[in-house]
Amino acid sequence: MDIAPSQDISYNDRQPPRYPISAVRQHQQGTVYLLVLVGPDGSVQDVKVDQSSGYRDLDRAAIEAARKWKFNPGSRDGKP
Template sequence: MRRVGSGKRSRETPPPRTKTVAPPPPPPIPPPRGAPPIDVAEPRPTDVVTPPSPPSPPAPTPNVEASVDASYKNRNPPKYPPAALRAGITGTVVLIIDVDASGNVTNVSVEKSSRNRDLDRAAMDAARKWRFNPGSQGGQKVAGRVRVPVDFKM
């Protein structure tokens, strides 16, 4: 047998919904106070801060006056680099040449570049083959240094 109701459905009311809320964050904790300073009669070596020393003065430029007789025993001019010749590049290279007591070149460096690597290299290569009349001091032949400009002109 079937029961027939009065036509009303029984409704149960759901419980009220509750919202879950996170608790508020705790207030920030202030940083701990440092220990009070301790008075020390004399500072320790690690406590003393020494300022950096001032920079040293620039080294004096070497004296490159002609300490060798600038006359040459043998000075063939450098070969003009073909690429520079085709491009019409000109310039002057100033070389510093160290000469031994026999007049042989011992070192060549560029003091002032022509701003073209090929011209600088050609001047240095030629200068390594040159020979100079060595300087003399007290009747003795001595090594020296000479400044030689090398011009590349068309």
């Protein structure tokens, strides 16, 4: 079943990225925007950087964290 992309998605587990030590040492900071494809069961199927922080280590940390996220399965008319 295909479900249209939604900005209103709930999650079970969404831990933030671990700040890379190399980024701390180099005083790097930024925001990473990700595209996260969530499967019908709520698992993350794919993660891509939509907008980079400008720092490779920060982008990688965000991707690694997102791969571990768990979302509530999508439903339509009360059915998964």
